[in-house]
Amino acid sequence: MLSIRATMSRHLLHVAFLLLSAAYFVNSEQKLEWWQTSTIYQVYPRSFKDSNGDGVGDLKGIEQMADYFKEIGIGAVWLSPIFKSPMADFGYDISDYRQIDPVFGTLDDFKSLARKLKSLGIKLILDFVPNHSSDEHEWFKRSVKREKPYDDFYVWKDAKGFDQETGKPIPPNNWISVFNINPAWTWNEERRQFYLHEFLNKQPDLNYRNEDLKKEMQEILTFWLSNGVDGFRVDAVPFLVEENSFKDEAYVDETKAKNMYANLIHTETMDQPETFEVIRSWRKLMDNFTETHKTERKVMLTEAYTELKKTMWYYGNKSHPISHITLNFELITKITPQTDAISILRTVDSWLKNMPEGMWVNWVIGNHDNPRVAKRFGAEMTDAFNMLVTLLPGTAVTYYGEELGMEDVFVRWDQTKDPAGIVLGKDKYLTVSRDTCRSPMQWSDKISAGFSTSKGTWLPVNPNYWQLNVENQRKADRSHLKTYKHLMQARQTATIQKGQYHGYNQGDGVFIFTRTLVGEPSFVVIMNLNTEIFKPDLSKIEIPGSPKKLSVYTSSLNAIQKRGDVVMVSDRDFEIRPKASLVLTSQTIKAEPLTKSSSNRLASFASQSSIVMIACHLISRFALF
DSSP states (O other): OHHHHHHHHHHHHHHHHHHHOOOBOOOTTOOOOHHHHOEEEEEOGGGTOOSSSSSSOOHHHHHHTHHHHHHHTOOEEEEOOOEEOOOTTTTSSOSEEEEEOTTTOOHHHHHHHHHHHHHTTOEEEEEEOOSBOOTTSHHHHHHHTTOTTGGGSBOEEOOSEEOTTTOOEEOSSOOOOTTOOSSSEEEETTTTEEEEOSSOTTSOBBOTTOHHHHHHHHHHHHHHHHTTOOEEEETTGGGSSOOTTOOOOOBSOTTSOTTOGGGBOOTTTSSOHHHHHHHHHHHHHHHHHHHHHTOSOOEEEEOOOSOHHHHHHTTBOSSSBOOSEEOOOHHHHTOOTTOOHHHHHHHHHHHHHHSOTTOOOEEEOOOTTSOOHHHHHOGGGHHHHHHHHHHSSSEEEEETTTTTTOOOOOOOGGGOOOHHHHHHOTTTGGGTOSGGGOOOOOOOSSGGGGSOSSSOOSSOOOGGGGTSSHHHHHHSSSOHHHHHHHHHHHTTSHHHHHOEEEEEEETTTEEEEEEEOTTSOOEEEEEEOSSSOBOOOGGGSOOTTOOSEEEEEEEOTTOSOOTTOEEETTOTTOOBOTTOEEEEESSOOOOOOOOHHHHHHHHHHHHHHHHHHHHHHHHHHHTTO
16 A cells, blocks of 8 residues: 555646746747857867877967867857966966966967968857965965065965964864865965965955955956957856855855865855855956957856855845856756656756846856766766756856766876866875866877877877767767757757746656747657656647647657657657667658768678578579589
8 A cells, every 4th residue: 555655646746847947948039149049168288189289289289179169069169268377286276367277278379270260150258266365376475474465365374372281273164175185275484374275275255345456356367358258157256255254154064074165064164245246247357348349248157066056146136137058967967867757847847946036047067176967977978968067047057078978087196287186195186086077188199199299198098989979979870979960950940049948757667758830840858867768658748730740850868769760759769778869850851871881881781692692592502503
């Protein structure tokens, strides 16, 4: 009886989520900005393309491969930090905001890349790191010496006291850095004060209660806008301003380790009211630049890893807008390999329902701080999650290599570079190391995957490069890359740009969503999360015009269906393989011709088959004598 009740309750829960699924649409008359229709492609410059054979990617390398962005349908390229830096955190510790680090090239190289991208119709977005600088920045050196106006550019505090036995200064409070450095304060003997660092001790926090600093940062933004930048991804925004009483943060659990960042409730160090004022001033500056210089809209994307309600604060509202896009990490933080279809439905709906009115949705499934899709969900789910992030309403963000299904690389302790891993030591570094998702781009089966002419690269190339690479996937009849290109083509349709979204689940393991627009072809996306074959019931999916058949627009590599195949809506025997995914459409899609290599293989096979048949015929005749 209990089992029956549980089953009924579960069924009712499924039905409830079907009914509650958000309906999201854009006014079909609305003119969309470039950043609303684009896919933004994140390039980790050290790992994209090495032009000079030193084993490290650079700006010239990115320029050499710029046509690839056009080939796959990318609208904007976002570069992780390229500013001058001692590289304690690989560019997220900036020593000069107006200079390019020599490892990546020169300012002229940057301008050349910007011109190349512009000639291809591709926008350029820079990673802006405002929470902290490097301790090797001139501002910090002068702040240590209390030189005006830099004396107050950083967050300095007196010691709480001095240890009676050792004489060592006691930190101002119990704050711990995001990298689990305890305390988040470092004593400077020359200045005789502590400075705050929410991340590495090589990354002192800037003081946004200082008007001179705020002016400097605005001038830096203007400098790069004047040099052809189309927008900024703003790093670590929740940490910009701290609560000015500097009191201790409460513990999540008093009985657990008190030297772990995760055991603190970060009410004093994150999401302060002044933070939003700072970011709003940058948005205003960018909007004014757009109006003054008559350019296309300059866009601001903010990185805010915080709870959902607070993440939405970074959008602002219609009357007081802040970010154009506050990056959506829900698919990274909430979706796991154990996640069922209902959870995906709920995660998508929660973002859509919580987003402030009039703001623009976006989806991120991977980046330089998280394991790759193939690591988190399995290689066979690569296409499914690319379908999810690119065909949901709004802006899609792709991390380099996800279009190929690149996988995390194993990095030995002696090869590790990521400070987040080094802090934890040899036994634990792999639990948090971000090196594994930053391996060099896999262009070909040549030396170092075509990334570099050098056998030695800054991080190891994944050993699967000999078969998983751009060149191979271009030549194949079906590949992750070709599926991705189809998805980029779909993103150019009015239906994907402005159509309604409806989400469904069929059982625990199948997530389905539709994109529909009156007068335009409809799309149906099916993700089978099951480890078993599933028979979706398409008759229960609402599609305008109630078409009797649908064409396969594109499919995952592990799907039996391929582009151009026809699926009858009423077919109860329609099956989808385990972990497979499909994009169906109400328009007619022609099957793609086989590549030359495949045609040759088939011709060879046919020729061999004919020879075998003749030989068998002769053998059978001679056998009669």
